[in-house]
Amino acid sequence: MDKKEILFGLMAAIFLALVLSPFASQLPDGLERVADDKGFSEKEVEPSFSSPIPDYAWPHFKSEKLATSFAGVAGTLLVFGMGYGLAALIRRRQIQ
Amino acid sequence: MHIPDGFLAVNTWAPAWLISVGGIGYCLKKTSLVLKDRMVPLMGVMAAFIFAAQMLNFPVMGGTSGHLLGGVLAAVLLGPYAGAIVIAVVLTAQCLIFQDGGLTALGANIFNMSFLGAIGGYLIYNIIRKIIGDNKGIIIGTGISAWLSVVVASSAVAVELSISGTSPFRVALPAMAGVHALIGIGEAIITCLVIGFVLKVRPDLIYRKGE
Known part of the structure; x- marks a missing residue:
């Protein structure tokens, strides 16, 4: 992949997070639906630590949609760096 | 199908954590054998x-929604092991930063969506691809294995x-597999669209063992 193609892929991901994610369905997902229907959703416990951006909403944003967009773009960039960085690390160790 | 904290007892999440740590170690080792420069940014x-x-x-029937898991998508482009690592990276970030999926349940989530989703999905994809051959085999293999990977991963959640x-x-399995048989259709469509696009513009990015 050359620089242009990497940028294209990353931009496509950012587009999904920035523009589309605020309009994603808010309905419960498959597991949440089953937990509700089968009566075990109350077993869910609060996490033992506090996440910086819980539920894909950037804190202190008035607009819910903007909060989701920002959280989405931040997460997309973060995992891009994590995936790329980890792969580069494996590649470097492999060459040595 | 990110399992939150509280759904799994320690008799389940602790072994799942052990399997996941060991499995990721194995995936890293296998990836280091096949990783090429072009795969690093990918x-x-x-x-x-x-x-x-x-x-x-995306909404599916009955007031429920689903989303892409991406295991097969990652594995078709990166191979099963690097694909599994990518899914595990995503799951870890979602758990730690976005409170999506529990910390105790992270091992099980990695087992279900990364190992079963990406590696299990790839095994099925590869068999179908070889039987049918050509680009047709890649697309049909992608579609079937993408659907199956969601159903299998959701069945694993039921087991857990x-x-x-x-x-x-007997309650959890039909409920989980049933709703995810629908969500899996979305998985198959999205995965086929992306792989079809890559086949058109950069067919060399499709993972082929030993090349």
């Missing part, structure tokens, strides 16, 4: 794309719920 792009796509819940005593197997 691992970042795939992680970014799958993370973003996982935010896009029943071992934990959260929901009996």
Whole structure:
């Protein structure tokens, strides 16, 4: 992949997070639906630590949609760096 | 199908953690044997794309939504082991930063969506691809294995719920597999669209063992 193609892929991901994610369905997902229907959703416990951006909403944003967009773009960039960085690390160790 | 904290008992999440740590170690080792320069940025792009796509819940029947898991998508482009690592990276970030999926349940989530989703999905994809051959085999293999990977991963959730005593197997399995048979159709469509696009513009990015 050359620089242009990497940028294209990353931009496509950012587009999904920035523009589309605020309009994603808010309905419960498959597991949440089953937990509700089968009566075990109350077993869910609060996490033992506090996440910086819980539920894909950037804190202190008035607009819910903007909060989701920002959280989405931040997460997309973060995992891009994590995936790329980890792969580069494996590649470097492999060459040595 | 990110399992939150509380659904799994320690008899389930602790062994799942052990399997996941060992499994990721194995995946890293296997990836280091096949990783090529062109795959390095692709691992970042795939992680970014799958993370973003996982935010896009689409409605399915009965007031329920689903989203892409991306295991087969990652594995068709990166191979099973690098694909599994990408999914595990996404799941870890979702758990730690976005409170999506529990910390105790992270091992089980990696087992279900990364190992079963990416590696299991790839095994099925590869068999179908070889039988049919050509680009047709790639697309049909992608579609079938993408659908199956979601159903299998959701069935594994049902097994884990029943071992934990959260929901009996005969209740959890049909419910989980049933709703995810629908969500899996979305998985198959999205995965085929992306792989079809890559086949058109950069067919060399499709993972082929030993090349």
